[in-house]
Amino acid sequence: MQRILITGASGFLGAHVAAGAVALGLETHAGVRGSSQRDRLTRLAPDAQILTFDLDSPASTLLASLEGIDVVIHCAAYGVDYRQTDFAAALTANVAGSMRLAEAASILGCRFIHVGTSYEYGTEDGILAEDRRLAPTGVYGVTKAAATLALQDFARRTGADLAIVRPFSMYGPLEGDHKFVPLVMAASRTGTPIELSPGYQERDYLYVSDVAEACLALACTATFPKGEIFNICSGHGVTLRDLALAAVAAVDGDASILRWGAKPYRPAESMRVVGDAAKIAGVIGWRATTSLAEGMTRTAAADA
Numbered sequence: 001m002q003r004i005l006i007t008g009a010s011g012f013l014g015a016h017v018a019a020g021a022v023a024l025g026l027e028t029h030a031g032v033r034g035s036s037q038r039d040r041l042t043r044l045a046p047d048a049q050i051l052t053f054d055l056d057s058p059a060s061t062l063l064a065s066l067e068g069i070d071v072v073i074h075c076a077a078y079g080v081d082y083r084q085t086d087f088a089a090a091l092t093a094n095v096a097g098s099m100r101l102a103e104a105a106s107i108l109g110c111r112f113i114h115v116g117t118s119y120e121y122g123t124e125d126g127i128l129a130e131d132r133r134l135a136p137t138g139v140y141g142v143t144k145a146a147a148t149l150a151l152q153d154f155a156r157r158t159g160a161d162l163a164i165v166r167p168f169s170m171y172g173p174l175e176g177d178h179k180f181v182p183l184v185m186a187a188s189r190t191g192t193p194i195e196l197s198p199g200y201q202e203r204d205y206l207y208v209s210d211v212a213e214a215c216l217a218l219a220c221t222a223t224f225p226k227g228e229i230f231n232i233c234s235g236h237g238v239t240l241r242d243l244a245l246a247a248v249a250a251v252d253g254d255a256s257i258l259r260w261g262a263k264p265y266r267p268a269e270s271m272r273v274v275g276d277a278a279k280i281a282g283v284i285g286w287r288a289t290t291s292l293a294e295g296m297t298r299t300a301a302a303d304a
Helices: 012-023 039-044 059-066 087-108 138-158 180-190 208-220 240-250 278-284 292-303
Strands: 003-007 027-032 049-052 071-074 111-115 126-128 162-167 169-171 205-207 229-232 272-275
Touching (some): 059 087, 087 138, 111 138, 138 162, 162 208, 169 208, 180 240, 180 292, 205 208, 205 292
Parallel strands (some): 003 027, 003 071, 071 111, 162 229, 169 205
């Protein structure tokens, strides 16, 4: 049985990766910070073994935490929540912390999957392939892009079993209340009007369990693609209008609460951000399979 450690396992993606690992029969270790809220993790993956540690722990502590682990999926990050804006904290967690964990994993011979983000591409419009230039903006995007470059360099220098994934937009059960889909569903349930932009910007949205499945498929693949970067995306855009309407329909709400155009687009708004899904499909055969309607129905049922 493979032994897997998921960092940031109390977070949205991390908890779903932990749930997927348990479902696959893997010995699942859920890494959390001492102060983390664990409600999401205990609901989704009650059988995971909780491991408490910080990325800024001494190297000896990190090595001890990884003893006996076969694969690390590193989901922990600072700045996923847009309200986290401390650049120094982001550098410490996203760059220095990721490097220290990757070094510990390499010493022990663990596979290491670093969860990056499509925000590393910045405000680039169009179909984004892994070789697209990085043009990140903001604390989160800049530090995650820096982590990718540092980890790639580390893998080249050492031959570490390390790969990087870049998930695009996600939704699903137990997402943070401040995110778009939960906000729309909550407004729909109460009949509260919600002011929105015109809503014609396209994004590549995936059901979170599909993203978790991709991470785990890469972790368990027979031939590990060292040093490679993979988009985790559907390859198809959905407008925020269609996303919101699907969320409203899933809770049997009234679409008239959606006040389209009440707010302007953000400055320098990207109108089409869609990932190229060909690389991961070609290497490990993974594709997103959950339709928007099915994913919204599951989300609504879980969050009711």
